[in-house]
Amino acid sequence: MNIFGKSSDRFCDGHSRRQFLKAGSLGLGGLALPDLLRAEAMSAAGGSNKSVIMIYLPGGPPHQDMYDLKMDAPSEIRGEFRPISTSVAGIQICEHLPQIAKLADKLAFIRTMVGAKDRHESFQCMTGRLNERTPPGGWPEFGSVVSKLQGTKDATLSSYVNLSPKMRHAPYNFGKPSFLGFGHTPFMPSGDIMSDMVLQGITSDRLASRKKLLESVDRFRRDIDKSGVMEGLDSFQSRAFEILTSSRMLEALDVSKEPTSVKERYGNGTDKE
Incomplete structure (x- = not known):
């Protein structure tokens, strides 16, 4: 689903984004305001102390030299470094990231993300x-x-x-x-x-x-x-x-x-x- 696309764009099953959003909003009409407020209060009460560290690297290392080495790709595409095993079977990353490799079971590697525009977004x-x-x-x-x-x-x-x-x-x-x-x-x-x-x-x-x-x-x-x-x-x-x-x-x-x-x-x- 592309939430940034045009409302007239259609998915492979023929439904448009607008139709999808309308269908998803039908259930909301059955909730009264007190129910919504009660749900909001309950979600707030269940919060916990969590911190998120966001690191943005402008012009940083390419993904094929870090987490997605693409060893089966042609030489002009794949990185120059070798992969090493991690704490998760089947997942390999760059040989220069041994400390991160030990923590792989606590991480989620995303190898399919692209920017909506062809630029440093x-x-x-x-x-x-x-x-x-x-x-x-x-x-x-x-x-x-x-x-x-x-x-x-x-x-x-x-x-x-x-x-x-x-x-x-x-x-x-x-x-x-x-x-x-x-x-x-x-x-x-x-x-x-x-x-x-x-x-x-x-x-x-x-x-x-x-x-x-x-x-x-x-x-x-x-x-x-x-x-x-x-x-x-x-x-x-x-x-x-x-x-x-x-x-x-x-x-x-x-x-x-x-x-x-x-x-x-x-x-x-x-x-x-």
Whole structure:
């Protein structure tokens, strides 16, 4: 099924996408609003603490050199490396990925995915949509969508952290909540690496005083702003103060608490790492 296709396009059985969607929506009419709200509440109550790490490689290694070596393909197509066995029988990957090979039973290798357009589709990868017929403000990234729908179970920790560096190629610069509002902008730390996150020369009382002053100024601006922008800023500012005055974020980013083996493999936070 191609959800990006035209509504008039038909499948092999002769049914159009519009007919398929109509048939799928018939059951929805039998649910009353209380049932829908009850189902929504139950699904929210059953949530758990889960984290997703999304790694986007602009111009990264080709799949035939990593997870799909295509050893039976002609030499001009297949990669130059040899396959190795993994922890799952029948699945082989590149010889230079021995650590990933050990974890194959915990991974799902997707070897059939293609972009909707013949290009580096970073926009589709980060939003799940094509970069066309966009609404005002554009489509939000999936991290901002999760922030809007799921939120966070700890107000002192951001629900969406974006570590993408600023790039000269504009399409690769992520971090847009679009119409979801500024309150769902990702936390994007930048600047030089510091040995700690201590507020130099600023006590908690002084920070609280600054917050009160900022709130009084924003209250005046809110009276004349009817666009909803201030509400988003309120949420964003509130989260920022909670992060600055809590030790939870500091503990989460404290590299010194990691095992030596982990720091040796992934780096200890130096400029070169």
